[in-house]
Amino acid sequence: MTDEELVKGCVEGKSKFQQALYNKFAPVMKGVCIRYSDTIEEAEDILQDGFIKVFLNLKNFRLDGSLEGWVRRIMVNTALNYYRAKQKSSYHANIDEIVEIVEDVRIDNYDKLNTKVLLQMIEELPPGYRMVFNMFEIEGYSHKEIADELNVSVNTSKSQLLKARRSLQQKINELTESENKKMAQL
C-alpha cells in the first residue's frame, strides 16, 4: 500500500488501513518516543496518544509532504506535551543562560559505538538537555523552534545543547577509554 492509499483509507475511518499505517510507522516512532521519554512505558503512552492524534488529524495532511515526517512531527509534539506537563508538576531549577561558544566536538572511533549504547546515553541525559539535543541534532529543529516549543529563550536552547553535547562527549570518552583498557589487557 502506498502512503496515499493509506492516508485515504484512514481518513475514511477504515480500521484496516489504520492498522496498516500503524504497523508501518509504529516501530520507528517508538524509537522517537523513547528518546524523548524517561521510561519505555512513557514512550508507549506517547506513541499511543500520538497515533490517535495522527488518525484524528490525518484529513489535514497534505499528500505533497512526507507522511513519515508528518507523523514524526506529531510524535515529537506529543512528547513535548508530556514533557511540559511533567515540568509543571515537578519543580525545576532555573536553567542558567550562560552562552558559551559552541565548539565542534569531534569524536574518534565512533564506529565502535552501537546504537543501543547511544540510545542509553541519551536516556541518561537530564530531561532538559535531552529534549534540546533530540530536537536540534536528530529531528533538525532550529534553536528558535526549540525555544518556542519549550518556552525557553534561544540562548537557553543553545547552552542546553552545548551541555548535552559535552555530557555525551564525556560518556563516549569514558566508554572508549574502558574499551581501550580492555584491548590493552588482551
Added chain:
Amino acid sequence: MKTDKNIGEIFKDNLYDYAENPSGHVWKNIQKNPDLIKYNIKASFSYAKLFTGIAAVAFISVALYFAYNNFVQNENAVVDNNLIELPNQKENIKTIVVKESKPVEDNSLVENKIISEKRKTQSDISNPEPAKSVELIKPNIEPQTLEMVHPAPKVQNLESTPQKIAVSVADEKPVKTKELDAFQETPRSTLSVIPVFASKDTIICRWTPARLSVLGAVSVAWSDGSTDFEKIVEPTESSVFVVRATRNDGTDTLLRIFVQVEDCYQIYVPTAFTPDGDGRNDEFLPVYNGDISDYEMVVFTRTGGKVFETKNINYGWDGKISGSQAEEGAYFYAIRYRDSKNKQREQFGQVILYRSR
C-alpha cells in the same frame, strides 16, 4: 579506521531511524480510544450507504409483505388439502379450486353451487366430468334458483371462508371431522397473563427518599440485587433503576424507572454554631450552591428581637449582639432568596448557639 564526525551526526546517523517494536497493548488501546471510534463511525458514514440501506429495508418489507400474503393464502389452501388427500373426493378438489379463483362477491353464490355440485357428485357417481359441469352450471343457474334447489340452513351459515366450506364437506365424512375439529380448536393457553407495572419516572429533592414499586409480578430483581417488590431509594444524583420482573406466565420484562434528583433548596442552614473563636463554626453562616440572588437573612431571639441582619450570603452572624456576646441558646432565623430558577424561596428554622467551656 579513523573517522572524524560531529557528535550530533553520530547520534543522528544511528538514532534517526532507530526502530523498536511496540508492545501489543498500544494498538489495542488506540483502537479502544472513544474519540477515534467516533471519528471512524462519522468518517465511514456516507449518504450512498444510507440510501442503500433504505432501499434494502424497503425491498425486504415489500418482500415480506408478499411472503405474508402468500402465507395467508397457503394457510387457506392447507385446509383444502386436508380434504384433497382423500381419493374419493377428487371431484371436490376441483370444485374448490374453481371456487377459490372467484371474486369475493360471488362467494356465496359459488359456494352454493359447489355444495350442490358435491351433493350431486356423491349421490350420482355416474356423472362423468364434475369440473366441467361446474363450469357449465355456473353461468346458467341464478342465485335464487340455487337457493330453491338447495335451501339447507347449513349452506347459509357457511358462506364467508374456505375453512367453513371444508367443515361442511367434512360433515359428510365423520372420520375427517375429528381431525378438522382438532385443527380448528387448537388449545390456547387459558392462563391469563397479569400485566406488570412499575412506578412512574419521578423527580425528587436531593437528600430525600423515593419509593419505587413493582405491581403484578411474581418476582422481581433490582439491578442492585435486592428482590423486594417495594424499594426505598435515596439517590444523590439522577439515576435509572432497572428491575427485572417475572410475570405469572414465567416471562421476564425489564423495567426502568428514572429518578431525577433536583436541588429543591439551594441553601443548607446549620443547626448550631459555636462562636468561641476556635476557628471552627464560629459564625452562623448558611451554605449554598448554585446561583442565588436577593439573599436576605434575619436572626431573632426567642422573644422576637432582631439580633442580626444581612444581605450578603458570605457574611454570617458572629454570635454578638451590638458588640457583646449573645447568650447561649436557641435563636430563630428567616432566610429569603431567589434560587437559580429565579423563584423566590423562604426558609425558617432555629439555630443553637453554644459556647464551649
